[in-house]
Amino acid sequence: MGYYLSDGIYPEWATFVKSIPMPQGEKRKLFAQHQEGARKDIERAFGVLQSRFAIIRNPARSWHLDSLKRIMDTCIILHNMIVEDERATYGGNFDYSYDHLGNDPIAPSDNSNIDFREFLRRRHHVQDKQIHRHLQQDLIEHIWERFGHENNRN
Template sequence: MGSIDCMHWEWKNCPAGWKGMYQGRSKRATVILEVVVSWDLWIWHAFFGTPGTCNDINVLQRSPVFDDILNGRAPQVNFTVNGNTYNQGYYLTDGIYPKWATFISAITSPQTPKQKLFTIKQESIRKDVERAFGVLQARFAIIRHPALAWSVEMLWKIVMACIIMHNMIVEDERDNYMNYWDPTEFSTEQPENLAGSSRRGATTFTVTPGRYKDQNLATLMATRENLCDKQINTSLKNDLLEHIWASFGSTFVNSP
């Protein structure tokens, strides 16, 4: 579903009383931005405001990235890899993230050709999130330089404004919008779009709505346990390894 990672934004005018909380390994006060980025650099999840003393794991514990799944509002997902079916999407991560069913990281020390190919493919795609941070900072000098505002709320507004404008640029420049130059395309909401399907740009997709109902504590805990299942993480990574090898292994073996 995308790649997830965090970026530190230096906070030059951090109040003196807060510097201990926001000062991380760099010995400078920073505020953390967590995002999920798709292949075209569209940022569809952003969580900002965590102190710079936190690492990616601490940010994840506070992040609302899984709130829709835990509350039963997320669309249902089903896909098959290497003959096995899974009902949860996953994010590509670096090695610091936990081995959950919803996270797939690269293999730290790949030994076999299969593992090496899997790591190459995973790392090449996960660079999308790093590239998105670079594009954000290149487009908006205000977040490339140390922040001068005096409150986290003001910094949050600045970051969100930059992300919204970034997504507007990405949407405008996507090549799969065949008629994006025609303003009448967006003048009215089409019923099929409301139902979860779209024909824009000759592309069709269907989303199964989530369960819009209150959940009790037992269901909530069971859903969280499935999200954090390490066995599913191992099984999914092995299936992805076999799938990638079946798709690209011959090219990898014959490459110089």
Template sequence: MSGSCNNLNVITKSPLFDELTAGRAPQIQFQVNNRICNLGYYLADGIYHRWVTFVKSIPRPTRPKDLKFSQAQEGCRKDVERCFSILQSRFSIVRGAARGWDREDLRYIMLTCIILHNMIIEDERPDDNDEDLESDEEEDNNMRPMLATVWEGPTGDDFDPIGRDGYYFNGFMNRYDAIRCANSHSNLQEDQIEHFWNIQGNMEI
């Protein structure tokens, strides 16, 4: 019905985490505050569920740690939104509705627009003088973003197949429960708050 699709309804019906629940998503592992994490996450605002795949901002932070974390989380989330807005303003194909496109076509469209955008930025960048080239070489290398690799899908026997027998079904349910674990969500957020606070403290010193 019109007006009934809010963020929570959309994420409940969305296939965003289907590949992750089925065990076909790329394997991820990182460490935060001496804790090993095996699930990636999205930056989201406070309306979303308390899932381990969401790192939400703190609505009314009171501690200095929470305040700094909220500022950093909201800033990074805003950077992602601005990047997509730049693509929408530059390429009209990104502004249109995506419902009629095939998922693979959408993937190639977004990759093509990102590559073209980077080519335009590189072409419009002013030429460096020979005198400044040597002095700024180290700084320029540090400022350049790292190359990202595009996941082409599962290959080989790295992922468990999903079947109807009890063994695979139990694995499916374990992953399903792990994604929606509120305790893991709280632990991840608290670990990131501590980790970010320690980094900021070292930078200020």
């Protein structure tokens, strides 16, 4: 299951990692700062891609996940190639290579015939508020362990 950085308008589902409005305590403040910063960075980056590539401006809910991944990977690579090509006009000389990326074909997913009970189980798991709160608490602790010492020095 993937996670989405979101703001307060989304429900408390296990897939949404929301910030904490008016956080109390240093751990919660640090979590809110990191979550909001990361969400804004992603929104900015995705906005750049949307402005350049029309294919990702439109809704894609009915598309296959594999197709979405390939489209996004392609747009990111093309964007990086454009930036690299235009970099000479910026006065810098950088050598970025994409040779380390694998070009192996991706095997198609065979999850299309999941039975209805499994679908309901997964849906319940995604919409479980308790799992959302547990995930948020784990993330608060993780961010505090990684960055809390930096916060204490300031």
